[in-house]
Amino acid sequence: MYLYCDQICLPQGRFFDGYLKIENGKISEIRNQKPENEEVIDYSGYYILPGFIDIHIHGWGTGSFINDKSAAAVLKMSKDLPDTGVTSFLATSGAEEIDEIKKGIDSVAEIMSKPQVNGAQVLGVHLEGPFISAEHKGMQREECCLYPDLELMKEFIKYQDQRVVKLMTLAPELPNADKLIQMCFDNRIQVSAGHTGATFEDIKRLKDYGIGGVTHMFSGMRGFHHRELGVVGAAWYFDDLYCEFAKQTGMTVRPEAFALTYKLKGAEKIIMTTDCAGLGQSNRQKYHYIRKITMIPDGEFLIIRHDDGREERYRRDNYEEVKHLEMGYLESVQNMVRNVHPQMHEVARMTAENPAKYIGVFDQKGSLEAGKDADLIVLDKEYELQATYCRGNLAFVKKGE
Structure with missing residues (x-):
């Protein structure tokens, strides 16, 4: 099957007028010659972008990993997410009872052990806690905020041959955080600083242990002051740190604060997520x-x-x-575009390329290239979703299309 579009978003910000071939769930080629005797779906006048990758989502629609650690709950998220343009995601836990966190990891490992044919693909788990600061807990449960525990972490990563845990949010100022960050690095787990009272010097000292960025920039962290730059200042100052943003409702982070970060970091170091809960x-x-x-x-x-x-x-x-109880990924992107006015290829970078690189799956996802998964979305110029393809399967189509 081929998809034709006059605006296919390729790496390096190029847009291509041509035909994208989907074969066995993969992009097998992108060409400019019209294929003969082949099925071609015409998306003239639209844009084809890589599908959104949400690396921080606790739940969506009829499924909620934060409320139900069963595989069934995660698969409900998988079924509903293509409606928002999301083609893959990390099921995200919080500061919860340890047995519940373990159950969630077991459920995701079970899903990942089998072929995922339909819906948004579950790429693994994001552990947002339990090793976070009670002082900066936000909506997390204070009684479940713990100091880093290496033995407990070993139990969380028992499936690392599958790379089930791909991302961990922690407070780097806590005792033994340096050792836990090193353990994550050794097991190919990306680390973000979040729900943290870390100082600028804390981040500077521990960054090279394996901290790659910050979780929901501005929220749940020590803010910026001209004498103590805090986590926010460190995220701005160090060029290699990524800034993850939760959904852009305007309620938790003013649009101008996002815009300031965009000016300082550029699209190259911003990751869009939702932090939805279901x-x-x-x-x-x-x-x-x-x-x-x-x-x-x-x-x-x-x-x-x-x-x-x-x-x-x-x-x-x-x-x-x-679905109307909280803002989804697509609506958040639309708000961000209205406030910041990035180019469409920059949107693709913040929603697909950057998250894929951050959690180590860019060899499979995050851009439209031959050999990668056929995870893609079709948008109009107003960023209204027309269709979502997950591994080559049509998972969402706008009614009337």
């Missing part, structure tokens, strides 16, 4: 201090109670209802 699947009553709502599970429904007394009910297993 709010519709909340399994215990919880207050969201940013959105000023209380989430109340009620059997097959979720009740959202606003601080002003209003209440809404959502069917938890109905994707069309629960």
Whole structure:
């Protein structure tokens, strides 16, 4: 099967007018000559980009890894994510009970041990904790924030022959963090500083142990001061550090703060993520201090109670209802584009190439090249999603197309 498009986004920011061949889930060639006697799907007037890779997502739609560590919950995320342009992701845990974290790792290892044919591909686990600072916990559970524990980490990485754990967020100022960062480096696990009170000097001292960037820039970290640059200042100052951003709602990070980072770091060192939770699947009553709502599970429904007394009910297993509870990847990208005005090839870099490089899967994903997985999205010039292909399979198509 071939896809034709006059704007295929290739590496180095080039756009190509031609035909992209999908064969056995891979991109087998990109050519300018029209193939003869072959199926061709025409996307004239649109743009084909590499699919979004979300390396920080706890849940989406009808699935939530933060609330349910089963393989079934992760596969529900996989089914729903192509609707937002996401073609692969890291199932992300938090500061939780240790047995729950282990169960989640087991579930993802089970999924990764088999061919993943349909939906967004589960690339592994992002451990956002438990080795984080209680002082900067944000919405994490304070009682589950622990000091780095090498023996416990060994239990988390028992599947590293499959590279199940691909990313870890930790607070580098905590005792034994240097040893744990070294352990991650030795096991090909990328490390991000997050939920941390680290100073500029802490990051400077430990960066070369294996810290590659920061988790949800600005949020859950020591901020910038002209005498103590903090984590934010270190992320800006050191050219090799990546800045990961959560969904761009404007509620947690002002657009101007993102724009400032974009000016300093460029598209080359920004990674877009969502940090979504799958709010519709909340399994215990919880207050969201940013959105000023209380989430109340009620059997097959979720009740959202606003601080002003209003209440809404959502069917938890109905994707069309629960997807509106939080901003998805595509909408976040659209907001970022409206505020910062990057070129489309720069968007591809922040949403696909950079995350793929960061977690060590760029040989398979993150750009449209022969030999790589056929993970791609079709957008119009307004960044409205027309279609999503996951490993060559059509996983989403806009209604009416």
